[in-house]
Amino acid sequence: MKFLRRAFTCAGLALAAAASLPAQTTAPADLLLLGRVYTLAWPEPSADGTPSPKAPFTNGAWHPDAEAIAIRDGKIVFAGTAAAARAYAGARTRTITAPGGGVIVPGLVDAHVHAFELGASLERVNLVGVKTEAEAVDRVAARARTVPRGEWIAGWGWDEGAWANRYPDMKLLSQRVPDHPVYLRGLHSFAVWGNQLAFQKAGITASTPAPDGGEITKDAKGQPTGILMNNAARLLERAVPPPTQAQLQARLLGGLKALAAAGYVTVHEAGADSEQMEALEALEKAGTLPIRVYAMLAARDQALLDRWLARGPDHDPSAMLVTRSVKAFYDGALGSRGALLLADYADRAGQRGQRDATFHADALAKMLKAGFQVSIHAIGDAANREAMDFIEQNSGGFPGSLGLRERIEHAQVLAAEDLPRLGRLGIIASMQPSHAVEDMAWAEARLGPSRIAGAYAWRSIRRAGGRLVFSSDLPGTDYHVFYGLHSAIARQDRNGEPAGGWRPEERMTAEEAVRGFTTWAAYTAFRENITGTLAPGRWADVTILTVDPFTASPAALLGGAVHSTIVAGRVVHGG
Numbered sequence: 210m211k212f213l214r215r216a217f218t219c220a221g222l223a224l225a226a227a228a229s230l231p232a233q234t235t236a237p238a239d240l241l242l243l244g245r246v247y248t249l250a251w252p253e254p255s256a257d258g259t260p261s262p263k264a265p266f267t268n269g270a271w272h273p274d275a276e277a278i279a280i281r282d283g284k285i286v287f288a289g290t291a292a293a294a295r296a297y298a299g300a301r302t303r304t305i306t307a308p309g310g311g312v313i314v315p316g317l318v319d320a321h322v323h324a325f326e327l328g329a330s331l332e333r334v335n336l337v338g339v340k341t342e343a344e345a346v347d348r349v350a351a352r353a354r355t356v357p358r359g360e361w362i363a364g365w366g367w368d369e370g371a372w373a374n375r376y377p378d379m380k381l382l383s384q385r386v387p388d389h390p391v392y393l394r395g396l397h398s399f400a401v402w403g404n405q406l407a408f409q410k411a412g413i414t415a416s417t418p419a420p421d422g423g424e425i426t427k428d429a430k431g432q433p434t435g436i437l438m439n440n441a442a443r444l445l446e447r448a449v450p451p452p453t454q455a456q457l458q459a460r461l462l463g464g465l466k467a468l469a470a471a472g473y474v475t476v477h478e479a480g481a482d483s484e485q486m487e488a489l490e491a492l493e494k495a496g497t498l499p500i501r502v503y504a505m506l507a508a509r510d511q512a513l514l515d516r517w518l519a520r521g522p523d524h525d526p527s528a529m530l531v532t533r534s535v536k537a538f539y540d541g542a543l544g545s546r547g548a549l550l551l552a553d554y555a556d557r558a559g560q561r562g563q564r565d566a567t568f569h570a571d572a573l574a575k576m577l578k579a580g581f582q583v584s585i586h587a588i589g590d591a592a593n594r595e596a597m598d599f600i601e602q603n604s605g606g607f608p609g610s611l612g613l614r615e616r617i618e619h620a621q622v623l624a625a626e627d628l629p630r631l632g633r634l635g636i637i638a639s640m641q642p643s644h645a646v647e648d649m650a651w652a653e654a655r656l657g658p659s660r661i662a663g664a665y666a667w668r669s670i671r672r673a674g675g676r677l678v679f680s681s682d683l684p685g686t687d688y689h690v691f692y693g694l695h696s697a698i699a700r701q702d703r704n705g706e707p708a709g710g711w712r713p714e715e716r717m718t719a720e721e722a723v724r725g726f727t728t729w730a731a732y733t734a735f736r737e738n739i740t741g742t743l744a745p746g747r748w749a750d751v752t753i754l755t756v757d758p759f760t761a762s763p764a765a766l767l768g769g770a771v772h773s774t775i776v777a778g779r780v781v782h783g784g
């Protein structure tokens with residue numbers, strides 16, 4: 210990358226540099242991108258975040274290191290000055306200019322998503338903000354006109370808190386929508402509202418007993434009114450048939466299109482089961498995947514593991530769908546006290562969380578030995594320790610023995626003595642910056658003042674020699690990258706609280722935050738030699754942002770948006 214930096218930082222050399230290019234490389238480009246470019250092709254920052262001396266960082270300020278990118282046949286053919294890029298402009302070259310104040314960066318990667326769930330949430334009838342029962346029913350009736358008779362309609366977002374004194378019933382909903390079973394979840398997920406047909410299909414009658422921790426709301430005659438509270442919601446939920454393969458494919462496509470619009474060129478799907486893998490493979494075969502998918506097989510689906518064990522991991526990294534990873538669960542979540550801790554919860558004596566019943570060490574070890582990357586969900590300090598023990602025992606016990614870049618998903622709470630093990634074993638901590646911000650209000654209550662030091666400890670992990678990769682774990686949280694970057698850089702909520710950031714010693718620099726969604730993700734997927742940076746020969750996977758994450762204030766970051774998304778030279782969003 211020495212050439213690029215020289216070409217840009219020393220304008221006088223630009224012409225000479227361009228002239229030195231072999232003649233055939235100046236054939237017209239398909240696409241020219243002009244604007245302020247951060248190639249990320251300079252060396253890594255140190256573990257404390259100090260930029261490399263070769264980084265475009267002068268007197269404490271970042272500046273772009275190129276002005277133009279030329280793309281041909283899905284690959285980058287040039288990165289450098291705008292003047293030199295003119296050589297690539299032909300009659301059929303399309304040009305995209307980044308908006309003023311915006312930047313061109315390597316294509317963003319979200320390394321832990323649930324795209325099917327995102328698609329499902331986008332399909333639901335949106336009832337957020339509806340003021341009256343009639344308005345909610347109108348929206349469901351409008352959807353019913355586009356859905357084949359007899360198919361379930363799901364909705365979400367009516368406010369069971371605000372409506373607590375005047376819950377709707379099934380009458381109007383059943384009159385207006387008689388031919389589709391309807392299932393409408395409340396905004397806070399403690400009530401569900403259904404119509405007559407849904408209750409019929411679920412077999413819920415006057416004589417159905419309410420399950421423990423649930424309530425079937427009934428009228429004066431003892432008949433169900435249409436509202437199920439808390440655990441009783443399951444009575445309706447279990448009547449909803451699993452999606453068909455066609456529905457799954459539509460759901461996946463909807464989720465991936467939303468992710469393309471959010472600037473992502475690649476997502477890592479964190480645990481696909483047999484049906485979901487079938488949908489992914491169908492879209493890949495049809496050529497309709499809008500962005501690249503790096504799939505993790507769901508370890509709880511043993512039939513799926515058996516099939517892939519026979520087949521072996523994918524090794525063609527340039528396919529739109531690559532499957533070479535397995536996702537397993539070791540424990541639960543911290544908020545619900547399901548995370549497995551070495552000592553009792555600080556706010557619940559006698560409780561240390563649980564191991565996940567679906568973690569089968571033997572089955573997973575087989576996958577590891579067959580060359581699959583293993584990605585283990587571990588939240589508590591005990592779960593993280595035991596996950597590392599598992600990896601150490603099954604990879605021969607010495608560093609880099611298999612080179613499979615095993616991952617711990619979340620790596621939320623780590624004991625101090627386990628921090629250096631990540632680096633020593635070559636394990637990647639796959640973390641969600643937004644989780645720190647969303648959990649900060651109660652995490653210390655669960656863990657107490659000393660264990661909190663090893664929680665959401667990005668900087669401590671880097672200092673101890675560990676690798677990171679960042680993601681959103683959508684759809685549980687806002688997956689827009691500026692929210693993730695803001696969380697990583699500021700460790701503050703959207704209102705800038707707390708001042709200075711929560712446990713600010715663990716903050717990331719802007720460069721590290723951007724790398725968490727680009728170059729570090731490339732490494733995690735074994736692609737650091739073909740993507741992650743903007744340089745000739747690399748994939749033409751590029752994101753154009755409206756705000757410069759290297760120089761924006763935290764508040765300005767939150768106002769950022771995605772201008773364009775380019776995958777393998779194709780503009781999949783904006784342009």
Ligand SMILES: [Zn+2]
Binds near residue numbers: 321323
């Ligand atoms: Zn997840």
